[in-house]
Amino acid sequence: MPNYFKRLSLSLLTLFVISCSTNPKQEAPVIDINDPGSSSSVSVIKPRAEVSKPIVVAGLQQNAAELNRKGESAKAASILERALRIQPRNPKLWHELANVRYTQERYQQAESLALRSNQYALRDPGIQHANWVLIARARQKQGDSSGAAEARKQVQKLQRR
C-alpha cells in the first residue's frame, strides 16, 4: 500500500513537471558567461542546434516511464542513462533518473541527481520546482531535517514567482 502511494505521488510529481515545463512561468534570469567581454575576446561559435534531440530521446523517456511504473526500475535507469548519453543537458532526463533512484530508495543519489538537474534547468522553473520537492523528500528520508527545510524554502520561493 505505501508503495502504491509512493508511485502515485511520484507519477503526480512527473505530471506536474511536464505541465510546468510545457507552460513555463516567468523565467529566472540566466547569465550567459561565454564571452569575457574584453576587447581581445574571440567571437563565440554557437553550440550545435539540439532541436531534434528531444524527439530522439522522447521514445526512450516514455519507455523508461513505463518500466518504472511496472516496477522495473533498474531497466528504467539504464534507459534513462542511454538517453542522457544522447542528450546530456536535458534537465528532465536527470530529474526522471532522480525519481527512479527515489523509488529504489537510494535517497542520496536521488538528491544528487535532482541537484544536477537543477544546473541544467536554469531556464525552467517548473523542473526546478519539481527537483526541490524531490530533494526535500530525499533529504527527509536521509534524516537531514534542516536540509529538507532548506529545500522546502526553495520550493516556496519558486511557487511565489
Next chain:
Amino acid sequence: MAGKKKTQRRRKKPVRSRRKQPRKKRKIWRYILLPAVLVFIAYAIYLDVSIRDRFEGNRWEIPARVYASPLELYPGLALQKSALLAELKRLNYRRVNKPNEPGTYRVQGAAVTLISRAFAFWDGEEASRQLRIQFDQSGVQRIEQLVTRESISLARLDPAHIASIYPRHNEDRILVQLKEVPVLMQQALIAVEDRKFKRHPGIDVSAIARALYSNIKAGKTVQGGSTLTQQLVKNYFLTSERTLSRKINEAMMAVLLELHYDKDDILESYLNEVYLGQDGQRSIHGFALASQFYFGRKLKHLKTEQIALLVGMVKGPSYFDPRKHPKRATRRRNAVLDVMHERGLLDKNERNRFKKSGLNVNSAQKAALTRYPAFLDLVKRQLRRDYRDEDLSSAGLRIFTTLRPDIQLKTEQALSGKLKALERGYRLTAGRLQGAVLVTDINSAEVVAVVGDRKPRSSGFNRALDAVRPIGSLVKPAVYLAALKTQQYSLASMLNDDFLRVEQAHEDKDWTPKNYDKEYHGQVPLFQALAHSYNVATVRLGMDVGLSAVIDMLYDLGVRRPINKFPSMLLGTLALSPLEVAQMYQTLAASGFYSPLRSIRAVLDINAEPLNRYPLSVSQVVDAEDSLLINYGMHLVTKFGTASQLSSLLPQGLNAAGKTGTTDKLRDSWFAGYTQDYLSVVWLGHDDDKPTRFTGSSGAMQVWASLFNTIDAQPLQLESDDAIEMTWIDIQSGNRTDGHCQNAIQLPFRRGTAPQQHSGCSHNIIDWFKKVF
C-alpha cells in the same frame, strides 16, 4: 599315552600350522595390505577428482566477450559519412551492391543503406532493421526505414567486439579447438614428443625404460620419457620439483585422465595448456597465444618452419627462446624438421628449403592481443573493483564498455604525431619520449579512450594508470577553489606575489618559492595569479587558507591517496597517475559533481541477466557558484594565461578550460583541459625521469589541442542564475571599472561580493591616443 600324545602332537602339528598360516595371511591382509589398498584407492580417487577438476575447469572456460560503446544514430548527429563507414568496417559489415542480410551495406552518394544486426543489449533487444541514412554537411540528416520510408528517430548499431578476456586470470589466453589447429602441427608434436601417443594408456613404459637407460649411461638426465598426457598433467601443477613421488603422481594422473577422456580431448587441452615462454610477468601458455606472441599471427596462418620452431620449443621454452638464443633455436627447429622428414611429413626438398629460412620472429615483444591494451587494462581493474569474484568466474560473460573506438584512434594519432614532432623540435633522442592520454565523457563520467604508451598496441607499462608523477601546477585549481569556498576571496581579490620565506618544520632550510619566470609580480588579482600560474602568490594563498583545507578539497575532488601536509604540496609535489588527475578534473568539469570514472556500463551473464555491481555514488562536492567561478578562472587560463596559445591552436570559438603543469627541470609536462562534453588529461615525460626540455604548454597541451581539433567537441558553456552577477573589473587593480576601458574584463561574482572600489580606465590617456590615431 605318550605315544598317543606324540601321535596327537604329530597329528596336530600340521593341522596347527595349516590353520596358523591363513591367520597370519589374514593378519597381514587386515592390518597392512587392506589399509594400504584402501589408502591407495582413496589416494587414486583424490588424484582422479583433482585432475578431472583441473582438466574440466580449464577446458570449458569460455572467455568473456568485451564490447565497445555502440553507435547511436539519429537525425542531427554530427557524424560524417566517412565516420559511419569506418564504424561499419570495425563491425565487419560487408559492402555489397544490394544489402540482403544483416551486416551488409551499400553507399549511394550522400546516403548509406544498411541492414543492421539484431543485438541483445543490457537495456533491451535491438532488432535487425533496414535503414537508409541520409547525410548533409553537418552530419546525419534523416534516417528512414528502407521499405516503408517511415522516418526513424533513433537506431543503435551492434557494438564492436574488442576483445575476449578471462576476468579471473591475470594473463591473456587464447583457447582453440582441435579443429582450429593445423594438422601438421598436431602430427609434428606427436612425432617429436610422443610417437605412441595414439596407442599408449597415458604412460609409455618402453619410452621410460629407454630414457632410464640413456640417463644411467650418461650419468645425468639427458632424455625424458614423459608422454604428452604426463606433460599435460605436469603443466596443470607446475612445480620445478623432480622427485620420484612427483613422477609417480604424474604417471597415475596421466593414466586416470586417459580413462576418462579420449585422445583428442587430451591433445586439445595440451595444445592450449603447454608452457611456451615468458613475457615479463605474463606466462605464455598454449600454441595459439605463443603464435601471436612470437609471430604476431594466428595458428592457421603459421608457416611450416614456424610450426617446427614452436613444436621444438616445448622441450625448453627459455633455453630455446628464439629472441634470446636465435642460433640454439634454429638448431632445435632444424632437428624438428628432420624428425618431420623422417616421419614422412615433409619431403627432402621441403625440409632443406625450410631449414634455410630465417626464424622470422616478431620483434615487438610486447605485442598485445587486443587493439586497445591500455583501455582493457582499466576494464580488468574495474571489473575486480566493482564486481564480485564469484560472479566473474561464471562462463560466457558479456562486458559492455565505454570505449569509443573513433576517439581512441584519434587520441593515439594525436599522441604519436606530437611526440615525434617534439623530439625533432627539441632535439631529443628519437623514440624515447613517452606519454599517456585519457579522455572522458564529462556528463556520464565514462572513460572513452586510454593510451598508455607511444606505441598504443604495446601491452607493457600502462602509463595512463601506473605512471605516478608529480602533478606540478595541476594542483592549483584545488588551492584556488579552497580559497573561493571560504567566501573570503573572489576572482578579483588581490594576492601578494612578492618574496616569500616559508619555515619548514621538518627541514633545516627555509623554503623560498620562486615563479617560473624568476620574477615577483607584486599585487595581482586572483584570476591573474591562476591564469599565469604564479607560484609565490599561490603558496601564500594556500598557507592563508590552510593546508588542511586544500588537502580536503583534493579529497573532495576525488584524490584517494595520502597527501603529505607540506607547504611544497601547494606547488604540486603530490604525485598522481594520469587516471587520478582525470578523476580530479572530471569533478571540476562536471560542475562540482563527483562520480567515479567508469569504463564498464554493464556485465551480462550467460542468461543475459545483468550482474550486480557495487553501487555507484554521485555526489555534489563543490557548490554551483564556486564551481562556476573556478571554471571561469580556468577558462581564462586558456584565454590569456599559460594556455593562451590554445586560441590559435583550436578551431575558432571552441571555448575550453584547462591548466598546464610543468615539474622541476622540465621532467613532466602536463595538461588537463575540457570543453562542454569531453575532458582530456595528457602527460609527457621520460620513463627514467630525464628532463624533456619543454613545459606543460609547449608539450602536453600540443597533444591536447591536436586531439580536440579532430574530435567533435562542443564549446564550453557556463551558465548561472541570479546567485551570480557579472561585473567589469580592471585587470590590473582588480577594482570595478567601466566596460569601455581597454583593461576591463567581465568577471563572475557571487552576488554582493564584487569589489566596491571603482577605478577609471587605467593608463587610458595613452590608450585613448592609440585608439584615436
